[in-house]
Amino acid sequence: PQYSEPKEVRRADVTYDDIGGLGNAVEQVREMVELPLRHPELFQRLGIDPPKGVILHGPPGTGKTLLAKAVANESEANFFSIAGPEIMGSQYGESEKRLREIFEEAGKKAPSIIFIDEIDSIAPKRDETRGEVERRIVAQLLTLMDGLEPRQNVVVIAATNRVDAIDEALRRPGRFDREIVIGVPDEPGRRAQLAIHTRGMPLAEDVDLDALAKSTYGYVGADMSALAREAAMDAVRRVLPQINLREGIPSEVLAGMRVCRQDFDNA
Ligand code: ATP
Numbered sequence: 001p002q003y004s005e006p007k008e009v010r011r012a013d014v015t016y017d018d019i020g021g022l023g024n025a026v027e028q029v030r031e032m033v034e035l036p037l038r039h040p041e042l043f044q045r046l047g048i049d050p051p052k053g054v055i056l057h058g059p060p061g062t063g064k065t066l067l068a069k070a071v072a073n074e075s076e077a078n079f080f081s082i083a084g085p086e087i088m089g090s091q092y093g094e095s096e097k098r099l100r101e102i103f104e105e106a107g108k109k110a111p112s113i114i115f116i117d118e119i120d121s122i123a124p125k126r127d128e129t130r131g132e133v134e135r136r137i138v139a140q141l142l143t144l145m146d147g148l149e150p151r152q153n154v155v156v157i158a159a160t161n162r163v164d165a166i167d168e169a170l171r172r173p174g175r176f177d178r179e180i181v182i183g184v185p186d187e188p189g190r191r192a193q194l195a196i197h198t199r200g201m202p203l204a205e206d207v208d209l210d211a212l213a214k215s216t217y218g219y220v221g222a223d224m225s226a227l228a229r230e231a232a233m234d235a236v237r238r239v240l241p242q243i244n245l246r247e248g249i250p251s252e253v254l255a256g257m258r259v260c261r262q263d264f265d266n267a
Contacts, residue, residue, distance in 0.1 A: 014069040020196050021189020021221065022063055028180045029054070029071050033155050037075040037111045040153060049150040051178045055119070055171070057163040058182030061222030064159040067182065068115040071157075077111040084118035088133060095122070095133060096140040103144045103154070110153040119158040120165045138167050145175045184220055187213050193221050197228035204258040212264055230267035235259040 016026055036043055036050030043050045056064040072079035080102050089095040106112035116122075123138045148154055158176055160166060170176050185193060191213035198209065216224065235257060242253050 014066055014073055016070050016074060018196060019063055019066055019070055019221075020192030021185030022067065022182060023189070025056075025067065025180050025182055026070075029056075029067055030074075032178050032180070033071050033113070033157065034075040037077050037113075037153055037155060040151065043150070049174075051155065052148050052150070052174060053145060053156045053158065053170075053176035054178045054180060055163060055166075055176045056157060056159045056180050056182050057161070059161050059184060059220060061220040062182045062184060063221045064182050065115070065117060066221070068113065068157045068159065072113040072115075075111060075113070077113045077153075077155075078106065078109045080106045080112060080114045082114065082116045084116060084121035087122060087137075093136075095137050099137070099140050099144060103148075106154050107148075107152055112154045114154065114156045116156065116158040118160065119170075120160045120162045123167045123170055124165055125167050138170065142169055142175065145170070184218065185224075187217075190216055190219060190224055193224040194228065197225045198259070201228070201232055201259050202257060204260040206261040207259065207264060208261065227264065227267050231259050231263040234263035234266045238263070 019026060032051050032054050040050070056067060058064060069079060071077075082099070082102060087095050087098055089098065102114060106114050122134060123141060124134055145156065148156075156176070158166075163179065166176075191209060194209045194213055198207075212227075216227070219227070239253055239257055243249055
């Protein structure tokens, strides 16, 4: 086996139901990515090429990775993930080789989605601090993007929180020429995210998710997820005194566990 086997997540298990508060970003990504992957014949019939590259642009923790995984899963496409900073190899030519391998593998296993997280870190603008490695990675990425055939059923989704820091050549037509803004959620968006992240929890009646959504201005999806997890952990800590860790947890203790308002306030 090769040491640098591409990191592949076949059939990521995230669905659109796991995503809240992204407004029409989900619809946009479905139209740009899912539709052509599922029904390339539509585009062939009309004589237009579906997008090869889409940029998801927004602050950290807003759900860019989540959305890329969901669209891969829902399109029944294979998912190949590249973390920008991780691909920077130490040996000469290593990063480019890894990129080539991933694109090749994705082509073989099409329909595929290649997700490049933090693309600004590997493909910065010329005027940004950019060294020899970055220059070669950009050149390789351009070659690979240009080499993708529309019929190949491979879409590259890149994520960044600094879209204007990316090399302009990558954003030309036929490359990353579509952009979807993934914004900070509004109050109804945060409410939707809370519903998602508490859906498996036994909530006490005093928990007011509407009030929580109201009081969490500025929180992004990752913050809402952390809030729910912390509240649940607080509920766990409350029952700890009733538990002997060496023994099984009595079923009445388990059944009686609730996540209360207090737990959210502590979170
Ligand atoms: P980064 O720019 O830091 O890579 P990101 O935008 O890719 O962030 P994700 O990694 O997708 O963010 O989000 C991290 C976690 O936060 C998700 O696994 C999920 O639990 C939660 N989360 C983020 N955004 C959302 C959302 N819109 N709806 C529901 N959960 C979300």
